[in-house]
Amino acid sequence: MRKDVRILLVGEPKVGKTSLIMSLVSEEFPDEVPLRAEEITIPADVTPERVPTHIVDYSEAEQSEEQLYQEISKANVICIVYSVNNKKSIEKVTSHWIPLINDRTDKDSRVPLILVGNKSDLVEHSSMETILPIMNQYQDIETCVECSAKNLKNISELFYYAQKAVLHPTGPLYCPEEKELKPSCIKALTRIFKVSDLDNDGILNDNELNFFQRTCFNTPLAPQALEDVKNVVRRNMADGVKDNGLTLKGFLFLHTLFIQRGRHETTWTVLRRFGYDDDLELTQEYLFPLIKIPPDCTTELNHNAYLFLQSIFDKHDKDRDCALSPEELKDLFKVFPYMPWGPDVNNTVCTNEQGWITYQGYLSQWTLTTYLDVQRSLEYLGYLGYSIIYEHESQAAAITVTRNKRIDLQKKQTQRSVFRCNVLGAQGSGKSGFLQAFLGKNLQRQQRIREDHKSLYAINTTYVYGQEKYLLLHEVMPDFDFLSEADLACDCGVPGV
Numbered sequence: 001m002r003k004d005v006r007i008l009l010v011g012e013p014k015v016g017k018t019s020l021i022m023s024l025v026s027e028e029f030p031d032e033v034p035l036r037a038e039e040i041t042i043p044a045d046v047t048p049e050r051v052p053t054h055i056v057d058y059s060e061a062e063q064s065e066e067q068l069y070q071e072i073s074k075a076n077v078i079c080i081v082y083s084v085n086n087k088k089s090i091e092k093v094t095s096h097w098i099p100l101i102n103d104r105t106d107k108d109s110r111v112p113l114i115l116v117g118n119k120s121d122l123v124e125h126s127s128m129e130t131i132l133p134i135m136n137q138y139q140d141i142e143t144c145v146e147c148s149a150k151n152l153k154n155i156s157e158l159f160y161y162a163q164k165a166v167l168h169p170t171g172p173l174y175c176p177e178e179k180e181l182k183p184s185c186i187k188a189l190t191r192i193f194k195v196s197d198l199d200n201d202g203i204l205n206d207n208e209l210n211f212f213q214r215t216c217f218n219t220p221l222a223p224q225a226l227e228d229v230k231n232v233v234r235r236n237m238a239d240g241v242k243d244n245g246l247t248l249k250g251f252l253f254l255h256t257l258f259i260q261r262g263r264h265e266t267t268w269t270v271l272r273r274f275g276y277d278d279d280l281e282l283t284q285e286y287l288f289p290l291i292k293i294p295p296d297c298t299t300e301l302n303h304n305a306y307l308f309l310q311s312i313f314d315k316h317d318k319d320r321d322c323a324l325s326p327e328e329l330k331d332l333f334k335v336f337p338y339m340p341w342g343p344d345v346n347n348t349v350c351t352n353e354q355g356w357i358t359y360q361g362y363l364s365q366w367t368l369t370t371y372l373d374v375q376r377s378l379e380y381l382g383y384l385g386y387s388i389i390y391e392h393e394s395q396a397a398a399i400t401v402t403r404n405k406r407i408d409l410q411k412k413q414t415q416r417s418v419f420r421c422n423v424l425g426a427q428g429s430g431k432s433g434f435l436q437a438f439l440g441k442n443l444q445r446q447q448r449i450r451e452d453h454k455s456l457y458a459i460n461t462t463y464v465y466g467q468e469k470y471l472l473l474h475e476v477m478p479d480f481d482f483l484s485e486a487d488l489a490c491d492c493g494v495p496g497v
């Protein structure tokens, strides 16, 4: 979310821009106003959304066109002010101001606009009849408001709407023309639904809904409120509620409704809680939290992380055969933007007779990724929503950084549970066979492995003094000239198999 908000007021001379700003600041209508108000900054603690807010006035008499253009490019939201008793000032909104702003802002990053009808105290009628068609015509208009600097009507609301337009913009979420959520918003909310659907039955039951509510808004829903939400969905669609729980369709409908009722902040709160930025991409801080790994230390998943991964396995192993069929695996990775495991994984870890990754194989692969490339592991945990489900500050809470290997050697004891063994040997000496045999695959099965599905790693559990440890075998190419330091870093070696 943005750290501050810059609101610019433009419009025809004498529509009351300066008066609106002065009325907001002094909470009374100023009898006399300067041509242009000084830029003011409202401190975060007195703004509704708790971000510092700069308010900038424009005066044709005082400023050059160049200065106006500069202010337009710096603004996060622009209020186009007209006077409700001045037809010409309304006409100029579309004939002058909107085109001028659009010409000066990038098409892909248009600033939100707010139409502000001042001097509502001077007329009996409303300007909305003229304004609503304009709102429908221009997508960048976030909202419109009629107000009066004189009797202070809707003044704080106007600045609140402006702040909201920047902090909780409609643009990325909703297409007003189609009256529906945008595809990237649907994608993000679908991922959120799947992460929150803890038993993976396609329905958010009361427990899951309460968990979701607590996670996003720090408070569970009262039983009656929960029923009311479901009833709203029931009244509007046939398959939004099933078995007394919310379906994905119902969940998306609710968010559409929030947005249509101007409660974008609800949807944004949910999206941000699940790691999304203003472009509906998962943020770098969410996916790649800082984690320091000193030299000679390795990275492992801790107990909580294994518990989490176990629950993810369980919710996708629909047939309870302790292995993930290709469909189950695909379903597990639906919350990822891409398929992270290629066919080589099936030859890196234990599989069942059908070649499907077993529970043990699944945990082994996670162990391997965490050991070899902890950043990737953090990224994957982020897609699965680890820190959200386990209410941790970041994915980094899943990782144990082991003690320096040298200290282990000195003390002749270790807390580590993953050990790497390099397997060296001439071409054709049977290194691959050795790795596959470690996974329990006999020669017959080994012969069926396609060349492009082969893996240089094999990881499996083994018992040391009754304790389960992971042993990671790494087949090292015979040409020593090409060996990197990383290739040679290991806990033991098996030369000349």
Ligand SMILES: Nc1ncnc2c1ncn2[C@@H]1O[C@H](COP(=O)(O)OP(=O)(O)OP(=O)(O)O)[C@@H](O)[C@H]1O
Residues within 6 Å of the ligand: 011, 012, 013, 014, 015, 016, 017, 018, 019, 020, 030, 031, 033, 034, 035, 036, 058, 059, 060, 061, 118, 119, 120, 121, 122, 147, 148, 149, 150, 151
């Ligand atoms: N709600 C209102 N009702 C009645 N009069 C108003 C109202 N708001 C502003 N005015 C009056 O309108 C006149 C113009 O106001 P103001 O100078 O604030 O407009 P402006 O848009 O800032 O003009 P400029 O761009 O020329 O600086 C002032 O005389 C002011 O008192």
